[in-house]
Structures are given as C-alpha cells and as structure tokens.
Amino acid sequence: MGGLKDELLKAIWHAFTALDLDRSGKVSKSQLKVLSHNLCTVLKVPHDPVALEEHFRDDDEGPVSNQGYMPYLNKFILEKVQDNFDKIEFNRMCWTLCVKKNLTKSPLLITEDDAFKVWVIFNFLSEDKYPLIIVPEEIEYLLKKLTEAMGGGWQQEQFEHYKINFDDNKDGLSAWELIELIGNGQFSKGMDRQTVSMAINEVFNELILDVLKQGYMMKKGHKRKNWTERWFVLKPNIISYYVSEDLKDKKGDIMLDENCCVEVSGCGLSVCLPSAALCCSLLSMGFPSLTLLD
Structure with missing residues (x-):
C-alpha cells in the first residue's frame, strides 16, 4: 500500500x-x-x-x-x-484541476493529451520529496527513451551542454518545466509532431501501463472456432485483446499461467505461456502470427 x-x-x-x-x-x-x-x-x-x-x-x-x-x-x-x-481516470481528475493554472502559454509541439502523459510520467519518475522535481539523471533517462522510441540517435553532447546551462539554484525540473522541455522540440529536432506523440505514448504505455508489447495477432473463437484478428496488449501477467488498436471495444483478457499456450502458425509448434517474458521472446524471434489458445 x-x-x-x-x-x-x-x-x-x-x-x-x-x-x-x-x-x-x-x-x-x-x-x-x-x-x-x-x-x-x-x-x-x-x-x-x-x-x-x-x-x-x-x-x-x-x-x-x-x-x-x-x-x-x-x-x-x-x-x-x-x-x-x-x-488514468484518477490522474485525469487531478490533471484537470492543475493544468490551466500551470501549463505554459507558450506554443508547444505536443498536444495537451501528450502533455498529460508527460505529467503522469513525471510523477512516476520524480523524487519522493515536495515540492516535486525530476532530477537531471531521470530527465536524461526519459529523453533517451523518447529518442529511442522516435527512432533517433541519442545526442549525449547536446544533453551535457543542456546540463551545463542548468540553473545552479535548482536541483531539477518541475512537471511543467519538463513538459515545456519536451514540448519545445529541443531534443526532437527533425521529428514531426506525430512521431513525437507516438514516442510519448509508447513510453507512457511502458512505464505507466506496464505494456510490454502490443500488436495484431490471430485469436480462435470460443463458440465458433474461426480465426479473428485482434489487437493484443501484453502486460506482465495478462494479455488483453480488442477489436482494434483504438482500445474502445475490449473483447477479453487471458491470464498468463500454466493453462495458457500458443500455437505458431505454419510450423505446428505449441508452447505453454506461464509468463509474458516467454511471449515476448517468441514474438521477437519472428513469430508475428502467434495464435493464443485460452
């Protein structure tokens, strides 16, 4: 607790x-x-x-x-x-109360929804002291993850230069300063808004929602034994599946335990899936058409 x-x-x-x-x-x-x-x-x-x-x-x-x-x-x-x-609903409620008072009025290259996700990530990474700040080491960690998610190369020299110009009287950034840093494009030059937004969403899914992997796979029906393509979201102990990647229509959950297994299409392979790690391993080996049997 x-x-x-x-x-x-x-x-x-x-x-x-x-x-x-x-x-x-x-x-x-x-x-x-x-x-x-x-x-x-x-x-x-x-x-x-x-x-x-x-x-x-x-x-x-x-x-x-x-x-x-x-x-x-x-x-x-x-x-x-x-x-x-x-x-997410809890964080949205708290965000709604504080965003208008604190969010910069300067134009940002990210949407307000992106800013909300950065705010939640800030709370996750910030020190357990008040007023809340995120220290340079965690700023670097986050910017590296965002750069990787955007498919760019990390510029350590650029970050070192940024740290040199860091205010000597400050130990870190507030949530609103972090949002402004990411939103002003200083560390995402050459990237379009959609790429930055997708990167923020990917890091948010990983750090906040514990999403290890997501994508389309085939699912066998319970009553009608036909195959249907579903959007799967893999977390440490559960796989949830939806009609599409907008996550609006959830069809069910599969607990990853000793009773869960997969078949790999085309090679007749059936593997028990007691953990999300094994599922990730199979997907990384080039089996995009894994079929889950629950």
Missing part, C-alpha cells in the same frame, strides 16, 4: 497546490470538500462528508494547510483505497 499511496499523493499534491490560489499554503474548506468528494469517486472509496466536517470543526471556515488536510486524506481516503480503480 505504501507504494500505491505515494503514487497517489503526488498527483493529489498537484491538485491541492493548484487550489491554493494565493500561494499561502492553504486551501478553503469548501474546495477541499469538492476535492475529497472527487477523490472518493474516482478511487471508488465511500465518501463520508461528516468525517470531513468533524476533522476540521476547530478551524471554522478558515483555510486548511496541506499538513492539516493530510491526516484526513490518509485516514478517510487513502487507507481505504484498493487497487480496483482506473488510474
């Missing part, structure tokens, strides 16, 4: 600070009620408005600091969270 709780707190911190309009370090009770209700909704936790009133009954209508809100947040929301909520 500690890992999940820390992960949630980062996004909530962005939302809380965005509600602190005068930068006093405090937020009004009315705003916290709305925030708490929204958090309970997206995290699938029963909402108890009475508990919030009782927790802050000595504060009257005065604003509440982050330190004052944290005990309530921990006891009545975070301690009740199970891993059964939509993490």
Whole structure:
C-alpha cells in the first residue's frame, strides 16, 4: 500500500497546490470538500462528508494547510483505497484541476493529451520529496527513451551542454518545466509532431501501463472456432485483446499461467505461456502470427 499511496499523493499534491490560489499554503474548506468528494469517486472509496466536517470543526471556515488536510486524506481516503480503480481516470481528475493554472502559454509541439502523459510520467519518475522535481539523471533517462522510441540517435553532447546551462539554484525540473522541455522540440529536432506523440505514448504505455508489447495477432473463437484478428496488449501477467488498436471495444483478457499456450502458425509448434517474458521472446524471434489458445 505504501507504494500505491505515494503514487497517489503526488498527483493529489498537484491538485491541492493548484487550489491554493494565493500561494499561502492553504486551501478553503469548501474546495477541499469538492476535492475529497472527487477523490472518493474516482478511487471508488465511500465518501463520508461528516468525517470531513468533524476533522476540521476547530478551524471554522478558515483555510486548511496541506499538513492539516493530510491526516484526513490518509485516514478517510487513502487507507481505504484498493487497487480496483482506473488510474488514468484518477490522474485525469487531478490533471484537470492543475493544468490551466500551470501549463505554459507558450506554443508547444505536443498536444495537451501528450502533455498529460508527460505529467503522469513525471510523477512516476520524480523524487519522493515536495515540492516535486525530476532530477537531471531521470530527465536524461526519459529523453533517451523518447529518442529511442522516435527512432533517433541519442545526442549525449547536446544533453551535457543542456546540463551545463542548468540553473545552479535548482536541483531539477518541475512537471511543467519538463513538459515545456519536451514540448519545445529541443531534443526532437527533425521529428514531426506525430512521431513525437507516438514516442510519448509508447513510453507512457511502458512505464505507466506496464505494456510490454502490443500488436495484431490471430485469436480462435470460443463458440465458433474461426480465426479473428485482434489487437493484443501484453502486460506482465495478462494479455488483453480488442477489436482494434483504438482500445474502445475490449473483447477479453487471458491470464498468463500454466493453462495458457500458443500455437505458431505454419510450423505446428505449441508452447505453454506461464509468463509474458516467454511471449515476448517468441514474438521477437519472428513469430508475428502467434495464435493464443485460452
């Protein structure tokens, strides 16, 4: 729970600070009620408005600091969270509260949806200290992954030059500075917007959604034993399959355990698939037409 709780707190911190309009370090009770209700909704936790009133009954209508809100947040929301909520929906809610106040007004080469994904990646890679920052080592790691996903060559000299010009008074970048760095095209020169967007999506899928591999494969039907092409998304312990790559129409899940196997078309090979690693290995060996039998 500690890992999940820390992960949630980062996004909530962005939302809380965005509600602190005068930068006093405090937020009004009315705003916290709305925030708490929204958090309970997206995290699938029963909402108890009475508990919030009782927790802050000595504060009257005065604003509440982050330190004052944290005990309530921990006891009545975070301690009740199970891993059964939509993490993207949760992040979207927190993003919506903070994006207008913080996102640069300068033109960016990435869409707002791309910026959202960079923001989520920032929360994943940032240090567990507040205010949140991403240190140069993690910036380099992320830029390398994006460059690789774009099919470009990493320019270490360019990054070293960037680090030299890094503000000596700063230990890292905020989420909004990272979005601006990626969005201004400094490390993606010569790449079009679509290529950059696809790279951000690929890294987001890998780091945030645990997607190891995805693509079209053939699937045998349960009732009618015909073969249908489906879009498969491979994660460590499960393969989900959809009608197409837009992921709008999900057809099912296959747990990767001792009961799962594949047939390789054209050579009569049948292999048990107890793990995603074996599935990835077969695909990397040049078997794009693996047929899953669940």
